[in-house]
Amino acid sequence: MRAPHGAEIAAGDVLLAVEDVSLAFGGVKAVTGVSFDIRKGEIRAIIGPNGAGKTSMLNVINGFYQPQRGRITFKGKARAQMRPYEAALGGIARTFQNVALFKGMTALDNIMAGRTLKMRRGFFWQLIRVGPALTEEREHRHRVEQIIDFLKIQHIRKIPVGKLPYGLQKRVELGRALAMEPDLLLLDEPMAGMNLEEKEDMSRFILDVNDHYGTTIALIEHDMGVVMDLSDRVLVLDHGVKIADGTPAEVQADQAVIDAYLGVSH
């Protein structure tokens, strides 16, 4: 879990800081002047009504979108233009709102794919699969098996993910993100479309990941019960603007939030 570069960050310190970030697509302003931070070791929720700019925010963090204005500091390093694979190398992993797995590959292979960036041997070595390449593959497989055990998906190890029910696909996707051993894990609606039992399982896994691996987690979620139970701090966006930031209790009591979101939809 060591940061590959930059200074070591202690739990509770700022891991990622977003300062005055704005993002627009032509005339559409997705995010306007948002500042917040994510501290190491916490579970940070980003909530807001549809179209509030939550997913755009995640996409900015992992480098998929480049903001027109503002600054992002990750592990103490202010970062310039960055592409997603650089973010991944730097220790940011994510899951997607719509499951984005390789449907024809098994759960095991999908999670293995999460280790690609950690592989030191090149394509040729892996192709002939002898000596150091084999040793390395064993190591990676061991890590992947630990994740499979952790997420309790042993029974679907060899099943193509396209055949799995949605809840399990989400779990495999989480597994693939975990395989990267990220410092920061971004979860985009991890419980969307799940039934109560699946939600409870997933909540349990998120807490366990946070507890066991010490992974910092930022998640977008619509289920208020889940958000309030899981997260340490909640950021509320509405129409691309930050309207509140604080502990679940503070946010719940905030009049602006109630007006914008909670009051309307519940």
Add this chain to the structure above:
Amino acid sequence: MSAAARADTFPKLLIRNARLFADRPAYRHKDLGIWQVWTWGEVLAQARAYAAGLSRLGLQRGDTIAIVGSNRPRLYWSFMAAQMLGAVPVPVYADAVADELAFVLAHSDVRFAAVEDQEQVDKILSVSERLPKLAQVVYDEPRGLRDYDHSRLHAIDDVINDGREALAKDSALGQKLDREIEAGQGSDRSVILYTSGTTGQSKGVVLSAIGCINAASDTVAFDELDERDEALAYLPLAWVGDHYLNYAQALVSAFCLACPESTDTAMADMKEIGPTFFFAPPRVFEQMLTRVMIRMEDAGALKRRLFHAFLAVARRHGEKILNGERVPLVGRALYALGELLVYGPLKNVLGLSQVRIAYTAGEAIGPDLFSFFRSIGLNLKQLYGQTEAFLYLTAQPDGKIYSDTVGAVMNNVDLRIAESGEVQFKSPGQFVGYFKDEAKTAEAMTPDGYVKTGDAGFIDPKTGHLKIIDRAKDVGRLTGGALFAPKYIENKLKFYPNIREAVVFGDKCDFATAMLNIDLTAVGNWAERNNVVYGSYQELAAHPQVYEMLARHVEETNASLAQEQAMAGAQIKRFLILHKELDADDGEVTRTQKVRRSFVAERYRPLIDALYGGASEADISTEVTFEDGRKGVLSARVKIRDVATVPVPAAMEKAA
């Protein structure tokens, strides 16, 4: 088995096995995708270190220790370690809700608990105020438990390591442990098994060490089990079947026990292990068959035809070949070809290739289901027994199988049929009594020392084997006087893959009626193939086409009942499909999946009234319990359907 006879406790047997079979595999467990193996020598070392560690935590002779979780080597070793110290293990069903768990733990006065993981620790902590005697909890799987208060909580691995270090440092401790093991006697309480409670609150069945070992020695000899055999441990730890077949028989015969990776992978792990001894309740065989049949539906035309053609061959000759009877040469040749093309691969897929002896018990098995497995060459046999007998009373000997009997009385078992038709016995493994319940113990015994089983049965005069009809109290009559044996009819219904569970009513009524549960796998697959859209179990169960399909099954069942004179009167006139699955969490079935008939009747009273009242639908709302113990209310409108019955032919119509 003279060596086993000398060792009168399980720890002594373990020491014997470690001496005779030090390097033979004793336990396997699939962990992180790889099978780990411990030899008998290693298991003894682990159990000794574990016992030393537990004794340092304060476990003493006479204490009880609860064991809660799935089949994992460390939980089996918890039995051994406890028994080394003279403590009494009390296994508890892992899926028991907190309330049930609290009852057993409080009733058995446990001071220690060895559990699998956070889930079980949480359950125990949630009821800790009801368990004032509980001093220490040890767990196998540390995940999620790091931030818990560890003053009374320890990882089993830590306990074992602590014990190992203490043993290495202090030789006196080792000698003390040896003395404790030596002090164990055959008459000691070996284990307390809580019955699943088919008939009300569960009772703690106390078994003696020598009783357990003698009973297991008899069956090990009967089936010629030895250290080369292998079994898969997937049955609930708390069930007498697991304790007998796996724990006791493994120690007596020194066979190897393989623990699956998780409950969900058991059947896949079985294929990898290839056990030689296999026990499964009829339900599991039913599910296997259902799975095969569903997959064959999806197979190509050629494969399907091949499959059905050779199954017909198997039906004709398979059982005879297995029983060593005379079969024409052509039959043998065809069967051999079938073995090559169909039965062999099929058994391989199911993980049954290596199985030498397979047993089923717990419920009556449908004769068609039974002969299906026998016809493809699986040496499947039935046994009959109960917790109070330490399992076996009768078993079918190889080659002498009559599918409607449960086999011949075992050696050393004294079995008789009482005036009332009830089966009564004295056996080597016979229980000592119910824990802290003299009154119930006395109730279960006859004045001359026989144990009452509560089952009605008779010895078949032709074969000399025992036949069980039903629970003695369940057999009834319709108002018209026709015999009504509910389980007999239910078993016929349950043979249809689409029907998972059936509860038939009719005692003291004008006609028989049924409540059915659909099998979600089978019916779901059918729905997929027929483009039937459904959102939930409830919706699928209420679908008109599903009703249509099940009505045909009930009609066929009626036709088959009409063939049998004694049963012909009790055909089903009306049925309904329940809106939810019968569930142990709601108390509708026991943890071993037996229907609690009277409870179901009470709970669904409005539906039964409607079945007999002539209405075409009825409203029902029931309380359901979720796995975490919370409760909710489920309401539904259930449709009721009439089905045609077959007129009973006048007796002797076709005679002469």
